[in-house]
Amino acid sequence: MSHDGASADSFGPDAHRPRARPLDAWVAQSLSHAVNPLVLAPLLFGLVLAHLGAPLAEIGWAVSVGLVFMTVLPLAYIVRLLRRRRVRSVEIPERARRRGPLLVSVAAYLGALAVLYTTAETAAALLAVLAGLHAGNTALILVVTLRWKISIHTTALGGFISMLLFVAQTPWPRLALEAALFTPGAVSGLLLLLGALVWARVRLGAHTAAQAVAGALFGLAMPYAELSLLAAGGFV
Helix, strand or coil: CCCCCCCHHHCCCCCCCCCCCCHHHHHHHHHHHHCCHHHHHHHHHHHHHHHCCCCHHHHHHHHHHHHHHHHHHHHHHHHHHHHCCCCCCCCCCCHHHCHHHHHHHHHHHHHHHHHHHHHCCCCHHHHHHHHHHHHHHHHHHHHHHCCCCCCHHHHHHHHHHHHHHHHHHCCCCCCCCCCCCCCHHHHHCHHHHHHHHHHHHHHCCCCCHHHHHHHHHHHHHHHHHHHHHHHHCCCC
16 A cells, blocks of 8 residues: 555556446435435325326326425425535435424425415315325424434335325225225235335445334324324314
8 A cells, every 4th residue: 555545456447447336235225216205295195186086187286286395395405405515415314414404394395285275176185184294294203313313215105105005995985986096905015115115225324224114113103193093083
C-alpha cells in the first residue's frame, strides 16, 4: 500500500471498473425501489375504487389526488433536502433526519383527506378515512422514529395489505360489487411480498430484522384494527 492509502490494486486497467454487485443485493435494492412507500397510497385508492365499481373517471381522480398529495409533495420536500445535502438519499437512511419529511407527509395526507371527502362520489367517506389513517399512523411512526428506526417500507406495505384486506372482506351493500376486483385470499397473497420486503431491507443493511418485522406487524395490525372500529361505529 502506498503512503496515501491506495493499494497496488487501485491502479491499472481495472481501477475504474465497478465491482460486480451480488445478485441478492441487486434483487433487494430493486424490490425496495419497486415497493416504495410513496407510490402505495395512490395505488390503494385506485384499487379500492375499482373494487367498488367506481367509474374510470372517479378512479383516475382519486389516484391523481393521491399522487399529488401523498407522492409528489412529500417527494418534493425530500428532493429539497437532497439538494441542500441534508440527507444522503430519497430513502433518508439517517433516522434523525426523518422527522421533517414525516411531518410534511402527515400534513399532505390531511390535505388528501379534505380533497377526497369533498370531491369523491363513490365511497367518499371510506377514501377520506384511508387518507386519515395514513396521516394518523404516520404520526405514530414519527413518534417511534424519534427513538428507533422502524422500517417505513415494511410499515407502508403492511398497511397497504391490511387496508385492502379490510375492503375485500367487508360487504358494501350500497355499492355495486358485481365485478369485485379482489378477494381476501388474493390480498393475503401479498404477504409473500411483505416477507420478501422484510428480507430486502435487512439484506441492504437499512434495518435490523427487528425493525423490519416491527414495521410489517404495525402496518398489518394497526390500520385493520382502526378500520374495524370505525366500521363498527358507522363511519365507513
